[in-house]
Amino acid sequence: MPALLLPVLYKSLIKLSLHQRQLRGHSSRMAHGALGLLRSRLSASKIRLLLLCGVTEQHHSPAKWPERGFSSVQGSQDGPGESSSEDHVTVHFINRDGERLTTTAKEGQSLLEVVVNHNLAIDGFGACEGTLACSTCHLIFDKDTFQKLGAISDEELDMLDLAYGLTDTSRLGCQVCVKKSMDGVTVRVPMDVSDMRKQLEVGKQSKQ
């Protein structure tokens, strides 16, 4: 049963959203033509992401959602079947424990897909599977990288507004695509309420 679920669990953003998103009242102010058909079935955010990542429905390969083991496997791993010759952008994630998780990503993948495909040890990341319905893929960038990222939509801002530990250089990982110029970038997973408590606990213990 789990094997059957793998492709189902995390399809490409486009395929998933075609079945799930309905026409919203606020159509995007996008060009007609080739996007006309997509527009009628996708939300504005999805269209922006498609343009951002430079992919079309036909060419985007589905992100894999490898089965998450429940042992504490940490560090980076390539997702099954990922060809390393195409993964040439190095991305570092600092998780909530302060650990640095390093992985190589494909240009055009969203950072959420990178975390999922490489099974990175970040708790509760990407609950809504990249559909802009939560803020659990919240990531913090350095100022320089942040400023070079693509434009942020109202829809992303709306969800970011609900994120814990919001900063001036925060973005949602599902809306940020890997570019060659991001090679070597470091992004930070923000602390949440429970982590603050952990920090306090650790602080207390070290004083004894």
Add this chain to the structure above:
Amino acid sequence: PRVCVVGSGPAGFYTAQHILKHHGGALVDIYEKLPVPFGLVRFGVAPDHPEVKNVINTFTQTAQSERCAYYGNVTVGRDVTVPELQRAYHAVVLSYGAEDNRVLGIPGENLAGVYSARAFVGWYNGLPENQGLKPDLSCETALILGHGNVALDIARILLSPLQLLRKTDITDSSLAALACSKVKRVWLVGRRGPLQVAFTIKELREMINLPGARAVLDPADFTGLESAIKDAPRPRKRLTELMMKTALEKPVEAAAGAAAPREWGLKFQRSPQAVLPSADGSRARGIRMALTHLQGSGDSAKAIPTGDVEELECGLVLSSIGYRSLPLDPAVPFDSQRGVIPNSSGRVEGVPGLYCSGWVKRGPTGVIITTMNDSFDTAQSVLEDLQGGVLDVSPSREGFGLVESILRSRGVRPVSFSDWQKIDAAEVARGKAAGKPREKIVDPAEMLQIIGH
């Protein structure tokens, strides 16, 4: 170590998930009173918000993992008590949420035409206990008391074009009722002002952009707010700016010959005093509200009646003033005033080995990420106690082995996760013909029949 979780909504599942992930030997059993899992993700999240329900995928993975088991159709507190669970497991986590709602406590609250938001949401989402609601949608004006996301959800469901709702997992019977609905105007009424609204910007934006409906916001409600929000945190600022922008926009002229758009609006600083009865005294025909002024500012502002009142005509009143948890078992301490189980980081006060997570721990507010973080917090407490020896895991416990014989002696037959998947498959198959993701089965007896119980 054996851990038991009571409740299979987001709180239960995220707590289970976190314990399983960070403890390689823990076994976690999740109990649920309904045959079907997922709690508010299935019964609370609006039908037109399917993306929010994607968390079901990760919960499904958890339920199917080796060290996790799901037992539906088991009502803790009746079929098995909490002390019995504590004998069977090393740790028990209560994540059973908030099944009740706060009451207005005003005259006329029990008239026909007045419903709790919780019951209305349960009705259109297929919650078995609310299927008999039969809400009367034959009036033109509906009034929702409350300025939270649940209030917006209900307004949106009442005013959404039917062709949009038809493709969702909203129940067939509520779709039929909405098809006959005469409701064309919805007011959302709150005691305090624009700066105290509890709904969030995504849901507000959705309402503003709803096809076939126009927003009616009074610019006078927003005078002077620009300076008040100048230094506000970004979320409050953006939310208020969107309301202000909408209030100041000229309404779009309807195309010639087109049906008049449906309307919705926000009313502020009005506190309900009484629901007014119709001439024959049988049903609601309006509401009398006290006008208030605000004392203090921000989240802690209080609404004080000015002495003036206002009446509003309406035939449907929905009170959306908050969910509420109920006590589960005499062995579990409960703070009836706050409606939560007294706890510290999820550890139930005075009862070692007992924990809580989700709304029953913190109160009934927040979105899925709030509950996720909270559940991880409780799971962390359990893990710490397992590791630090606070929980004595040396005596082995029987877990479901013990519970099973208790249930059998009481004539209770639990529903397994693969049983749920049969029900799931049946719902999806039924929905397919109608172009819906699923047609929910709303009768527990039918669910049990499908799985041969």
